[in-house]
Amino acid sequence: MTQQEDDRPEGRRGDPVGFVIAAGLLALAAAVAWDASGMGAVSSYAGIGPSAASWTVAAALTALALGTVVSAVRGKIPVPEPSDHAAVLTILAGIAGMIAIISFGGGFIPAMAVLFGLTARGFGRRALLTDLGIGVALGLFVYLGFTKLLALSLPQGPIEHLF
Known part of the structure; x- marks a missing residue:
């Protein structure tokens, strides 16, 4: 600034x-x-x-x-410096997607994948499928860490029921 x-x-x-x-x-x-x-x-x-x-x-x-x-x-x-409105809207779409997925029972892991993928897109990365995959891996890591190691509950969906 x-x-x-x-x-x-x-x-x-x-x-x-x-x-x-x-x-x-x-x-x-x-x-x-x-x-x-x-x-x-x-x-x-x-x-x-x-x-x-x-x-x-x-x-x-x-x-x-x-x-x-x-x-x-x-x-x-x-x-303030000028902002990139498209990037802000993409990140907000990721947050809204995460909320919608959790609200409709999709589970924590897919919600985090969408949040990670759209946030990475908002920051300028263009490999959306790769970022969604990274989001799934990170979501799975966090989910297992919280539920298995810390014995805390996170929103469950079809994927989480496999663990």
Whole structure:
């Protein structure tokens, strides 16, 4: 990203876009903190409970919001580079495909194959069949690792019932 030139009129302080971004980050931090406060005070090993990660995320988002305010006041918000809308839509299609496959009982492995294949396509790779195969292999590896080694359950479909 390139830095924005300081072409503001004399006497004008700050970058309004930076303040909007900071407000969004702060709102997100407040939502995470509110959710963390409802988790209860159950503590496990070493006094750290399930809400510790959420409080950490809320604190990090607050720090990012404060840093963004400082950058906005200084007028140093980077100008975003142009995006490739086709690539973004391809990756979003991969996410939507993954959600649809899992929702309709297709299983974890095919969902991950579609997600991997379309994400690789979004990043510019053109070997879709190869990428779908790689996605199947990675999905199988993750599925077996989670279900057999960690004894966690992942969405099952026809392929997963073979294992």
